[in-house]
Amino acid sequence: MQELTHYIDGAHVKGTSGRFAEVFNPATGEVQAKVPLASKDEMDKAVAVAQKAQPAWAATNPQRRARVMMKFVELLNRDMDKLAEALSREHGKTLPDAAGDVQRGLEVVEFCIGAPHHLKGEFTDSAGPGIDMYSMKQALGVTAGITPFNFPAMIPMWMFAPAIVCGNAFILKPSERDPSVPLMLAELMEEAGLPKGVLQVVNGDKEAVDAILEHEVIQSVGFVGSTPIAQYIYAQGCANGKRVQCFGGAKNHMIIMPDADMDQAADALVGAGYGAAGERCMAISVAVPVGDETADRLIEKLVPRVEALKVGPYTSGNDVDYGPVVTAAAKANIERLVQTGIDQGAKLVVDGRDFSLQGYEDGFFVGAHLFDNVTKDMDIYKHEIFGPVLSTVRAQSYEEAIGLAMDHEYGNGTAIFTRDGDTARDFAARINIGMVGVNVPIPVPLAYHTFGGWKKSMFGDLNQHGPDSFKFYTRTKTVTSRWPSGIKEGGEFSIPVME
Numbered sequence: 001m002q003e004l005t006h007y008i009d010g011a012h013v014k015g016t017s018g019r020f021a022e023v024f025n026p027a028t029g030e031v032q033a034k035v036p037l038a039s040k041d042e043m044d045k046a047v048a049v050a051q052k053a054q055p056a057w058a059a060t061n062p063q064r065r066a067r068v069m070m071k072f073v074e075l076l077n078r079d080m081d082k083l084a085e086a087l088s089r090e091h092g093k094t095l096p097d098a099a100g101d102v103q104r105g106l107e108v109v110e111f112c113i114g115a116p117h118h119l120k121g122e123f124t125d126s127a128g129p130g131i132d133m134y135s136m137k138q139a140l141g142v143t144a145g146i147t148p149f150n151f152p153a154m155i156p157m158w159m160f161a162p163a164i165v166c167g168n169a170f171i172l173k174p175s176e177r178d179p180s181v182p183l184m185l186a187e188l189m190e191e192a193g194l195p196k197g198v199l200q201v202v203n204g205d206k207e208a209v210d211a212i213l214e215h216e217v218i219q220s221v222g223f224v225g226s227t228p229i230a231q232y233i234y235a236q237g238c239a240n241g242k243r244v245q246c247f248g249g250a251k252n253h254m255i256i257m258p259d260a261d262m263d264q265a266a267d268a269l270v271g272a273g274y275g276a277a278g279e280r281c282m283a284i285s286v287a288v289p290v291g292d293e294t295a296d297r298l299i300e301k302l303v304p305r306v307e308a309l310k311v312g313p314y315t316s317g318n319d320v321d322y323g324p325v326v327t328a329a330a331k332a333n334i335e336r337l338v339q340t341g342i343d344q345g346a347k348l349v350v351d352g353r354d355f356s357l358q359g360y361e362d363g364f365f366v367g368a369h370l371f372d373n374v375t376k377d378m379d380i381y382k383h384e385i386f387g388p389v390l391s392t393v394r395a396q397s398y399e400e401a402i403g404l405a406m407d408h409e410y411g412n413g414t415a416i417f418t419r420d421g422d423t424a425r426d427f428a429a430r431i432n433i434g435m436v437g438v439n440v441p442i443p444v445p446l447a448y449h450t451f452g453g454w455k456k457s458m459f460g461d462l463n464q465h466g467p468d469s470f471k472f473y474t475r476t477k478t479v480t481s482r483w484p485s486g487i488k489e490g491g492e493f494s495i496p497v498m499e
């Protein structure tokens, strides 16, 4: 069986802890590789290498650092098919979706090519007699990121590209479920001209994460994953004096107004609810039609579309709509939650429970489920399911619909489908959720805006990518310098104010 490695100091390094995790092919259920789980000692060694490499990298001028990103973009495009295939094989998502995963990371790398502009400081000429004042944006030093299984290319790039272009070294601790693509990305960054030791991949689980949180050299921690772990990492990282941003789980509502184009809304819901088997933090998992008549029309449009979804392995190329979920445990959790929905009185209008794919009986496939008459107190409404399950909650008014989304503990994304500009504007202004779509079901901002949820979907104050990423990965130093013009004065004993 293939034994994966860490990537430290520009080389693939075997794990020495003796602990491994199994990496599955979710389509077949087979274990296809084992990934080493780093000990604290292995993490410490990687941090020491990063600490040594970082000062010279920070001293490399920003234009040259940006050129590494330019070359990296070229290499990502060159290897797109290879990366997508490796990604699908471990994650299970379809090949076009896997290429999209790489592409949405690549776009952040493109944004990072603008680093020389973003890193320009501020300057005040003659702030006082003979006095100039300037602010510099300096790298933090060694930074780290912990990423989830569901976007094994995009989210690592969202973190390491801005971190590195700002002059930091970066330790990536990817998900142990699909670690191959992060290792390939590290190789490509080096091929693009990044000095050894600036980007390192250390595979692992809680032990490696705790080693990051406790390491005094590591200045910042970025995390994307489930909310309980996000809260843990935020609390520990902050307590240890690090700069931390943690992005957590989601329960994204899509409100369908009576005036919405029902075909458009149903198409949007099917893509946003079931794409990537629902394993997206921006997936729509709750549909909220306003009024029973709207709900009936929506369900009528949705049922045939959901029943027609094609589920299969990524090797079927464009012929499948979504693939298996990531592990047998994820599948069991989805099935358990579906059962609670039935037990608690929701109406299962499309039942995917008996789904089975000939030749792939051991794969982690889950059929598409559609619930109607879901209510606020049900487990399928309260919890993130992270599977191909869409819940319909019928609201009697716009106020009730917006109230549902606002009262939910998560606040990652939301959408409204309507033809009325006034309703859309009111929704966008009042909703307490970080990313809002108007007739757009998955409003993931592009690279030059920022990505982040509110409430229990985000802990910290700076978002991912866009201008916030340059703030997160730099620290401001402000210099006040005076070159006296010959008049020597005595000491000043009151706080200086500029005249």
Ligand code: NAD
Pocket: 146, 147, 148, 149, 150, 151, 173, 174, 175, 176, 204, 205, 206, 209, 210, 224, 225, 226, 227, 229, 230, 247, 248, 249, 250, 280, 281, 384, 386, 412, 453, 457
């Ligand atoms: P997860 O929380 O299980 O794992 C994320 C990372 O944390 C992994 O690297 C994992 O090794 C590590 N980890 C797991 N348990 C840990 C522990 N006890 N202590 C320390 N580290 C631990 O999440 P996942 O299943 O990989 O990803 C799915 C989750 O991520 C969903 O909840 C989804 O909504 C969320 N997500 C959020 C966003 C966002 O931007 N808000 C984006 C993608 C995914």
